[in-house]
Amino acid sequence: MxxxxxxxxxxxxxxxxxxxxxxxxxxxxxxxxxxxxxxxxxxxxxxxxxxxxxxxxxxxxxxxxxxxxxxxxxxxxxxxxxxxxxxxxxxxxxxxxxxxxxxxxxxxxxxxxxxxxxxxxxxxxxxxxxxxxxxxxxxxxxxxxxxxxxxxxxxxxxxxxxxxxxxxxxxxxxxxxxxxxxxxEGMIRCDITCHILEEKGVEYRFKPNAILVLHELIHQIMGLRLPQKPRSRVIIGKIKGGLKHGIIAYDATLGLEIQSDSVRMVKAIFEDINDMVTGISHEFGVRMKLETISSVAxxxxxxxxxxxxxxxxxxxxxxxxxxxxxxxxxxxxxxxxxxxxxxxxxxxxxxxxxxxxxxxxxxxxxxxxxxxxxxxxxxxxxxxx
Amino acid sequence: MSKNWLASNTFHYSRFSDLSDLVDAKHKKGLKISLCLPTLNEEKTIAKEIIIMKSELMTRYPLLDEIVVIDSGSMDNTIKIAESFGARVYRSDAVLPEQGTYLGKGENLWKALFVTSGDIIVYLDADIKNIHHRFCYGLLGPLLLYDHIKYTKAFYDRPIAIGKSKIRPTGGGRVTELVIRPLFSLFLPELTQILQPLSGEYAGYREIFETIPFPIGYGIETSMLLDICEKWGLDVIAQIDLERRIHRNQDTKALGRMAFVVVKTFLNRLEKLGMIEMKQELYDRMIQYQLVKNDITPDVMKMTGIERPPMASIPEYRTKFPRSGKNPA
Missing domain, CATH: 3.40.630.10 (Zn peptidases)
Structure with missing residues (x-):
C-alpha cells in the first residue's frame, strides 16, 4: 500500500x-x-x-x-x-x-x-x-x-x-x-445594465421598460444554439430592477456567466451577446452596457x-x-x-x-x-x- | 464615596489576554478553576459556549479544570448537546435532593457550589450568542493577578438580536438604568460605580460564594453585590469590560417581573442593613395588566423571595469541603 x-x-x-x-x-x-x-x-x-x-x-x-x-x-x-x-x-x-x-x-x-x-x-x-x-x-x-x-x-x-x-x-x-x-472551464462573468433615458416634460406614453428590455435580451440569449462540444452554457444568475409596482422600470441589471470547455467558445458567445446588447439598445432607444466583471481561462x-x-x-x-x-x-x-x-x-x-x-x-x-x-x-x- | 475605585478596579479584558501569564499564576497559587453554566432550554447557544471554552481554555491553555452545566429541567436538547461536547451535566433537582428544589438561576448557581471542585468559580449565562473565551479569562484575570480581588463582574455593550439576521446596535440594560441605578443612587451611591450590576457573568473565590445567601431567582445578582460589599467592602470587587455581548431580547413584561424581584431583594437588604424601616411586609405578587378583547384583565404572578442559606451552612457541603467557611480576607 x-x-x-x-x-x-x-x-x-x-x-x-x-x-x-x-x-x-x-x-x-x-x-x-x-x-x-x-x-x-x-x-x-x-x-x-x-x-x-x-x-x-x-x-x-x-x-x-x-x-x-x-x-x-x-x-x-x-x-x-x-x-x-x-x-x-x-x-x-x-x-x-x-x-x-x-x-x-x-x-x-x-x-x-x-x-x-x-x-x-x-x-x-x-x-x-x-x-x-x-x-x-x-x-x-x-x-x-x-x-x-x-x-x-x-x-x-x-x-x-x-x-x-x-x-x-x-x-x-x-x-x-x-x-x-x-x-x-473557461468563464466570463458579466453584468448587463439597461437605463431608460428620462425626458423633460410630458412623458411619452409608450416609453420602454428596462425590465422588459432585459426580458427581450434573455429571450434572444435563450435562442442561442450552444454546442455540445465543446460543452458550453450561459447561466442567467441575477436580475434586479424597478422601483415600485405602478411605475415602469427605468433601470435594470442582469448578471450572467458564460462557461465552456473552450476559451474560444466563451469569447464567441460573449461577442454574440455583445451584438445582441448593441442591437436591442438601438432598437428600443435605451442605454445598455455590457461589463465584464470576472473571467478565467x-x-x-x-x-x-x-x-x-x-x-x-x-x-x-x-x-x-x-x-x-x-x-x-x-x-x-x-x-x-x-x-x-x-x-x-x-x-x-x-x-x-x-x-x-x-x-x-x-x-x-x-x-x-x-x-x-x-x-x-x-x-x-x-x-x- | 470612594472616588478611586472606578479607576483602580475597572479593567479591560485585553489586559489579561496573555493566557500563559494567567496559567502561570494559577499554578503558582495551586488553584483549581471551575466554569459553571446554568441552563434552561439553551440548545441554541450551549454547544458553542462549551466548545469555545474547552478549545481555548482547556486544550490550548489549561486555565479551566472543569465545565459544569446545571440544568433547571430543559425540555429541549440542552442536556444531550452539553453532554455530547464533554461538559459535566447535572439536573438541579438531583443535586442535594434532601434540600429540596426550586426553579431559578440562583438555585442553579447555589447548587453548582456543591458539584464543582474549583477554588475559583466562573458563572456565565448560557444564552450568549457571541460567546468568546474573553468572557471567561477577562473575569479570571484580576482574581489571579491581584491578591486583594476576590470577586469580578462583567460589563459590556449590549446589542440586541432582533429577528433572524439583524442586530440592533444599542439597547439592553433597561432594568439596570431604570431600576437598580436609581436605587443605588438613592441609597448606596458608591455602588453606582459598578456599571452593570445585573450582568449575568461573574467569578469569584469559593470562600466568597459559600458564605453568602443565594436568592433562587432574578435577585441573585443584586443580593450578591450587596452582601459582598457589606462583608468585605467594595475593594475586593473588580469590574471587567468585555466589550460586546449579544443576547436575546426580552419583552417589557418580562423585564417588569425581573424589576419586581430586583426591587424586592434590594429593599429587603436595605432593611437588614438598618437603612430603612418597613411598616409592613412586601407583597409577593407582581400584577400586570393585559387587554383581552375589550377587557383589561390582571395577569398576576407570584414571586416569592426564597433565598438559599450560605452553602457553608449545609452539612453535606461541609463534609465535602471540610475547610468551608474560611474568611477570604
Missing part, C-alpha cells in the same frame, strides 16, 4: 479527538463578516489563529493575503500550497453569529467558505496532534477578493508574485465531500495525472464516493500557471448560499483526513514529473 494511504482511518479518529479546536476556529473566523473587498478583519483574525497554533512564520503578501508557513525538512524543495478564500457573499451588517447543535453548525457563509478557512487555520494544530512533518514547506494561504467582482485578485497576486516554483496545491471548499475538481489536469489519481485513491481509501466537477475558483488560477492542483470539498451541507446554510460536523473529519492524505501524496512526489 502506498505510504500516504496507510494511516488515513486512524487520522479520522485522531482529528475527531480535537474537534473543539477545529470548530472553534471555524466559528471564530466565520463569525467575522467578510464581504468581498472587506476581508481585513477576517484576515487579521486568520493570522492570529495561525500564530496561536504555532505556525513557523506568518505574514501577508503584497496584496494583503494572509499567509502562514510550516517549514519542511528539505529546504531545497518547492513549497506546497493549501488555499481557502476568505470572502463571502453576505453583507457586513448581517448577524454572523453561528449556532452549533450536536451534529451541525449553521449561519451565513458557513459552507462558502468558513469551514474551509477554519480548517485551514486548524491544520498546524492537526499536524502537531498527528505528529506529522513534511519534506516541503507548507504554505497556508487565506486569499482575499475571490468572489464576484473580486475576480480572484488575491489568488492571482499570490501565485504571480510567489518567488519560487510551487510543487502542488490543494484548494479547500466547504462542500461537497467527494468533490474532486481538477479542471476549470479553461485549464485542466489530465484525468490520469498522478495528483488526480492519488486524490482518487485517498478518497477511495476513506470510503468517499468521488465526483469530478469543474471549479472556476482559485483552482483555475493555479492550473493556468501550470501548478498541479485539486479542489476538495470538506463536508456535507444544505442551503449553500442562504443565510441559513448548514454544515454537518461528522463528515468533516473524513474531509480533513482526505486533505492530509492528498498533501502527503504531493509531499511524497506525485506531482514531481
Amino acid at each position: 502506498l505510504p500516504y494511504l496507510q494511516n488515513l482511518s486512524d487520522y479520522v479518529e485522531a482529528i475527531r479527538a480535537i474537534r473543539e479546536t477545529i470548530i472553534a476556529n471555524i466559528v471564530f473566523l466565520g463569525q467575522i463578516p467578510a464581504p468581498t473587498f472587506h476581508e481585513k478583519r477576517r484576515a487579521v483574525k486568520f493570522m492570529d489563529r495561525l500564530l496561536e497554533n504555532y505556525v513557523d512564520e506568518c505574514t501577508t503578501d503584497g496584496y494583503q493575503n494572509p499567509v502562514g508557513i510550516i517549514r519542511g525538512k528539505k529546504s531545497d524543495l518547492p513549497p506546497i500550497f493549501i488555499v481557502a478564500h476568505l470572502d463571502t457573499t453576505f453583507p457586513g451588517d448581517m448577524d454572523h453569529n453561528y449556532t452549533i447543535t450536536e451534529t451541525t453548525i449553521h449561519g451565513p457563509g458557513i459552507l462558502d467558505n468558513s469551514v474551509g478557512v477554519g480548517v485551514l487555520a486548524s491544520l498546524p494544530a492537526i499536524f502537531r496532534h498527528l505528529n506529522l512533518t513534511f519534506d516541503a514547506d507548507i504554505i497556508l494561504a487565506g486569499v482575499i477578493q475571490s468572489l464576484g467582482k473580486g475576480n480572484l485578485r488575491g489568488m492571482r497576486h499570490l501565485v504571480k508574485t510567489w518567488p519560487t516554483p510551487v510543487r502542488g496545491a490543494i484548494c479547500l471548499e466547504g462542500v461537497e465531500l467527494g468533490r474532486l475538481s481538477y479542471y476549470s 479553461a485549464s485542466r489536469l489530465r484525468y490520469n495525472h498522478p495528483l488526480v489519481k492519488a486524490a482518487g485513491q485517498v478518497m477511495q481509501a476513506l470510503g468517499i464516493d468521488t465526483v469530478g466537477e469543474p471549479s472556476e475558483s482559485e483552482l483555475s488560477i493555479l492550473l493556468s500557471k501550470k501548478i498541479p492542483a485539486v479542489t476538495l470539498g470538506l463536508t456535507r451541507g444544505e442551503h449553500y448560499h442562504q443565510p441559513t446554510s448548514q454544515m454537518e460536523i461528522e463528515p468533516m473529519f473524513k474531509g480533513i483526513a482526505q486533505v492530509i492524505g492528498v498533501l502527503q501524496a504531493i509531499d511524497s512526489g506525485v506531482c514531481d514529473e
Whole structure:
C-alpha cells in the first residue's frame, strides 16, 4: 500500500479527538463578516489563529493575503500550497453569529467558505496532534477578493508574485465531500445594465421598460444554439430592477456567466451577446452596457495525472464516493500557471448560499483526513514529473 | 464615596489576554478553576459556549479544570448537546435532593457550589450568542493577578438580536438604568460605580460564594453585590469590560417581573442593613395588566423571595469541603 494511504482511518479518529479546536476556529473566523473587498478583519483574525497554533512564520503578501508557513525538512524543495478564500457573499451588517447543535453548525457563509478557512487555520494544530512533518514547506494561504467582482485578485497576486516554483496545491471548499475538481472551464462573468433615458416634460406614453428590455435580451440569449462540444452554457444568475409596482422600470441589471470547455467558445458567445446588447439598445432607444466583471481561462489536469489519481485513491481509501466537477475558483488560477492542483470539498451541507446554510460536523473529519492524505501524496512526489 | 475605585478596579479584558501569564499564576497559587453554566432550554447557544471554552481554555491553555452545566429541567436538547461536547451535566433537582428544589438561576448557581471542585468559580449565562473565551479569562484575570480581588463582574455593550439576521446596535440594560441605578443612587451611591450590576457573568473565590445567601431567582445578582460589599467592602470587587455581548431580547413584561424581584431583594437588604424601616411586609405578587378583547384583565404572578442559606451552612457541603467557611480576607 502506498505510504500516504496507510494511516488515513486512524487520522479520522485522531482529528475527531480535537474537534473543539477545529470548530472553534471555524466559528471564530466565520463569525467575522467578510464581504468581498472587506476581508481585513477576517484576515487579521486568520493570522492570529495561525500564530496561536504555532505556525513557523506568518505574514501577508503584497496584496494583503494572509499567509502562514510550516517549514519542511528539505529546504531545497518547492513549497506546497493549501488555499481557502476568505470572502463571502453576505453583507457586513448581517448577524454572523453561528449556532452549533450536536451534529451541525449553521449561519451565513458557513459552507462558502468558513469551514474551509477554519480548517485551514486548524491544520498546524492537526499536524502537531498527528505528529506529522513534511519534506516541503507548507504554505497556508487565506486569499482575499475571490468572489464576484473580486475576480480572484488575491489568488492571482499570490501565485504571480510567489518567488519560487510551487510543487502542488490543494484548494479547500466547504462542500461537497467527494468533490474532486481538477479542471476549470473557461468563464466570463458579466453584468448587463439597461437605463431608460428620462425626458423633460410630458412623458411619452409608450416609453420602454428596462425590465422588459432585459426580458427581450434573455429571450434572444435563450435562442442561442450552444454546442455540445465543446460543452458550453450561459447561466442567467441575477436580475434586479424597478422601483415600485405602478411605475415602469427605468433601470435594470442582469448578471450572467458564460462557461465552456473552450476559451474560444466563451469569447464567441460573449461577442454574440455583445451584438445582441448593441442591437436591442438601438432598437428600443435605451442605454445598455455590457461589463465584464470576472473571467478565467479553461485549464485542466489530465484525468490520469498522478495528483488526480492519488486524490482518487485517498478518497477511495476513506470510503468517499468521488465526483469530478469543474471549479472556476482559485483552482483555475493555479492550473493556468501550470501548478498541479485539486479542489476538495470538506463536508456535507444544505442551503449553500442562504443565510441559513448548514454544515454537518461528522463528515468533516473524513474531509480533513482526505486533505492530509492528498498533501502527503504531493509531499511524497506525485506531482514531481 | 470612594472616588478611586472606578479607576483602580475597572479593567479591560485585553489586559489579561496573555493566557500563559494567567496559567502561570494559577499554578503558582495551586488553584483549581471551575466554569459553571446554568441552563434552561439553551440548545441554541450551549454547544458553542462549551466548545469555545474547552478549545481555548482547556486544550490550548489549561486555565479551566472543569465545565459544569446545571440544568433547571430543559425540555429541549440542552442536556444531550452539553453532554455530547464533554461538559459535566447535572439536573438541579438531583443535586442535594434532601434540600429540596426550586426553579431559578440562583438555585442553579447555589447548587453548582456543591458539584464543582474549583477554588475559583466562573458563572456565565448560557444564552450568549457571541460567546468568546474573553468572557471567561477577562473575569479570571484580576482574581489571579491581584491578591486583594476576590470577586469580578462583567460589563459590556449590549446589542440586541432582533429577528433572524439583524442586530440592533444599542439597547439592553433597561432594568439596570431604570431600576437598580436609581436605587443605588438613592441609597448606596458608591455602588453606582459598578456599571452593570445585573450582568449575568461573574467569578469569584469559593470562600466568597459559600458564605453568602443565594436568592433562587432574578435577585441573585443584586443580593450578591450587596452582601459582598457589606462583608468585605467594595475593594475586593473588580469590574471587567468585555466589550460586546449579544443576547436575546426580552419583552417589557418580562423585564417588569425581573424589576419586581430586583426591587424586592434590594429593599429587603436595605432593611437588614438598618437603612430603612418597613411598616409592613412586601407583597409577593407582581400584577400586570393585559387587554383581552375589550377587557383589561390582571395577569398576576407570584414571586416569592426564597433565598438559599450560605452553602457553608449545609452539612453535606461541609463534609465535602471540610475547610468551608474560611474568611477570604
